[in-house]
Amino acid sequence: MVVSKKIKTFLRSNPPKTHWHIDPVIANDTFFCLTKHFKCSVNTFFAKLNLSSIPLPTSIYFETWNSIKMRRIQKHNEYVKSIPFSDFKVFDSVLSQIPNNYMVQSSNSSTIRYLQLFELNPSLTVFCNRGTSGIDGSTSTAIGAACVSQQSTVFITGDLSFFYDSNALWNHYIPLNFRIIIVNNRGGGIFRILPGNKNSENFSTFFETNHLLDAEPISKLFDLEYTSASSKEELDTALVDFYKQSSRPKILEVFTPSSINDQILLSYFDFIK
Numbered sequence: 001m002v003v004s005k006k007i008k009t010f011l012r013s014n015p016p017k018t019h020w021h022i023d024p025v026i027a028n029d030t031f032f033c034l035t036k037h038f039k040c041s042v043n044t045f046f047a048k049l050n051l052s053s054i055p056l057p058t059s060i061y062f063e064t065w066n067s068i069k070m071r072r073i074q075k076h077n078e079y080v081k082s083i084p085f086s087d088f089k090v091f092d093s094v095l096s097q098i099p100n101n102y103m104v105q106s107s108n109s110s111t112i113r114y115l116q117l118f119e120l121n122p123s124l125t126v127f128c129n130r131g132t133s134g135i136d137g138s139t140s141t142a143i144g145a146a147c148v149s150q151q152s153t154v155f156i157t158g159d160l161s162f163f164y165d166s167n168a169l170w171n172h173y174i175p176l177n178f179r180i181i182i183v184n185n186r187g188g189g190i191f192r193i194l195p196g197n198k199n200s201e202n203f204s205t206f207f208e209t210n211h212l213l214d215a216e217p218i219s220k221l222f223d224l225e226y227t228s229a230s231s232k233e234e235l236d237t238a239l240v241d242f243y244k245q246s247s248r249p250k251i252l253e254v255f256t257p258s259s260i261n262d263q264i265l266l267s268y269f270d271f272i273k
């Protein structure tokens with residue numbers, strides 16, 4: 001599933017001549033132009049595809065898109081340096097400090113949207129429940145995946161998604177190296193990013209669902225180690241020890257200023273244009 005609506009719309013309104021989907025089971029016709037479904041794994045497909053026998057046309061396709069990508073990365077780095085502590089800045093610190101070969105589990109909604117804006121360490125494997133994109137069940141999924149795969153796992157989540165599924169912590173199977181990072185912006189930050197009037201009580205009560213909860217009492221209840229951070233310095237300090245071996249799973253809760261998060265994200269898109 002392509003997360004970005006802008007990219008989905010772009011590809012739908014600029015359809016390719018052919019669209020091949022490679023998957024052993026299912027082929028979603030996301031761009032309404034699917035021409036062929038190869039029912040096999042990606043590795044099998046590329047092992048059988050004899051590229052040297054295919055005459056390749058001369059094309060500037062790669063150079064064109066690669067230079068756009070490079071420029072975007074450069075603008076991205078410039079922007080991150082210039083912004084104050086916010087959701088965006090938290091993702092920059094957090095994503096650059098996940099150890100190699102971790103599984104990253106993401107909740108919905110702005111968590112996965114921020115995640116896709118960053119160049120990730122290619123040794124990480126990233127999962128998120130997309131489809132109906134519920135904020136429910138992400139913690140349960142992350143814990144289940146960590147148990148079954150036995151891969152070191154960090155779960156990154158928003159506060160509402162975390163509190164919604166806190167019952168996921170009530171079991172005896174959470175691996176000791178399981179890590180949770182809660183980006184607590186005191187409500188549904190995604191709704192501030194979407195267009196509409198944000199300065200009304202109706203907005204904060206019924207859309208953003210403002211709250212003052214923090215995860216410390218829940219960590220005590222379920223016997224998890226707890227740390228919090230409210231600035232870049234505190235976050236970077238907390239991350240130094242966060243992935244070290246421990247006798248209990250850990251939660252790191254990062255408090256961000258909800259009033260500036262949306263503006264920082266929206267200005268990012270203007271800046272990299």
Ligand SMILES: Cc1ncc(C[n+]2csc(CCOP(=O)(O)OP(=O)(O)O)c2C)c(N)n1
Pocket residue numbers: 107108109110111132133134135136157158159160161162185187188189190191
């Ligand atoms: C089960 C369910 N209920 C409601 C929604 C609508 N919804 C989408 S995002 C969101 C808020 C998410 O807030 P949070 O987890 O704090 O993440 P943030 O957007 O702040 O990063 C809600 C309520 C949903 N996706 N799934």
